[in-house]
Amino acid sequence: MKQVFALVDCNNFFVSCERVFDPALEGRPVVVLSNNDGCIIARSNEAKALGIAMGEPLFKARAEIRRHDIQVYSSNYPLYGDMSARVMSALQTFTPDIELYSIDEAFLNLAGFEGRGLDNYGQDIRTAVKRWTGIPVSVGIAPTKTLAKIAGYVAKKFPGANGTFVIADEATRRDVLAKIPVAEIWGIGRRWAKMLGSRSIETALDFHDTPEPWVRKRMGVTGARTLLELRGLACLDLESQSPDKQTIRVSRSFAKPVESRRVIRESVAAFAARAAEKLRRDGLLCSVVNVFAATNRFGPQGDYYRGTASSAPPAPSNHTATITHAAMAAFEQVYKPGLQFKGAGVMMLGLARAGDAQGNLFAPPDPSRDTRAQALMTAFDAINTRIGRGMLRYGAVGVAERGKRGVYTVQNRRSPNYTTNWSDLPIVRAH
């Protein structure tokens, strides 16, 4: 049976989340910043029209921001995560078969819904999500995921598409592909686009018409897959069950360069603790803990240092104390006195489901296998969920909560946690 995929994409998602709770932002240029208020990672249409680029450093956009009175927000992930969950549950009322692809996108399997008119169904989805969550979305519908992404692009960018677009027949497909730059194809990034451009493959249609063996040779199996998907042959399935993660990373860049061993070590301990929480949340155990720390990569050529080292806990674990201990051992190999560090992080590698991790016959029993230690972690997580992340923590993280704020959390323009924190609940007054 022929497949039908829909891609539902939230328009300017982070900006739209801010607008739901501050309607005065409607129609005005708005941007949302990265974690450290360093880069612009989301822009309203008005901001895009003013030429503000994705990923542009804030300091480079200052003048434009002032000139056009652009509204600037720090990113507020608790808010965006909660709004995302609301959008996704709205989508689940339209089909049981759904893949949560990212915080602001989902693929839906619409096979069997053709009778209702796919365009109408797409419009129904848009209307419902907007009414139930306040978030505007666009909907692209096509026989493959890659074409659905293209259809979503058309739905969003082409005036007259009205937020929904369906690619069902070959004529429409060729017509649309001819109007889209090759770089907009899902799976074709900057590098490939440049390589293709140098061979006069400029539009998605040019790529579509490129012989498969050539693509296979130059771009590997992933490139060939993209090509076939563009031609309407579905190579990618809906992944409704998200597979277990293979790596978990927690990293931050520092607001200012840091030299202090203690400050960086305590940061790494905090990252390790957060990573252990994520492991427990996902029911995973980690067998290798990797730590890295780096100086400014935009500094003078040759000055860049990035140290990385790994350490294995005695047995796969998700216990905060065990993970932190391993991270501290790796940290000692990474830190170099006298350097100005600009960021650090930890990576959890060799992950396995808690039930089937390989034990170690010769190692002392791991605390995470001990029921008392497990109960401790469960209580630890419950308390931190209730009172606030980081309220309960191990000593290695240090007590310098005040000082740490200066180290890596710079968020000067953050909106309140309207939906996830009682004290931030918006107040509505009737006149």
Next chain:
DNA sequence: TCTGGGGTCCTAGGACCC
């Protein structure tokens, strides 16, 4: 001088995504 053939595992690096 001559120096197999095939397999697996691991790692680093390159490409991509949001």
Next chain:
DNA sequence: TCTGGGGTCCTAGGACCC
């Protein structure tokens, strides 16, 4: 002065095995 934080997959090459 100021440049995010997560992830994935594929490939090539080296080490090692028989």
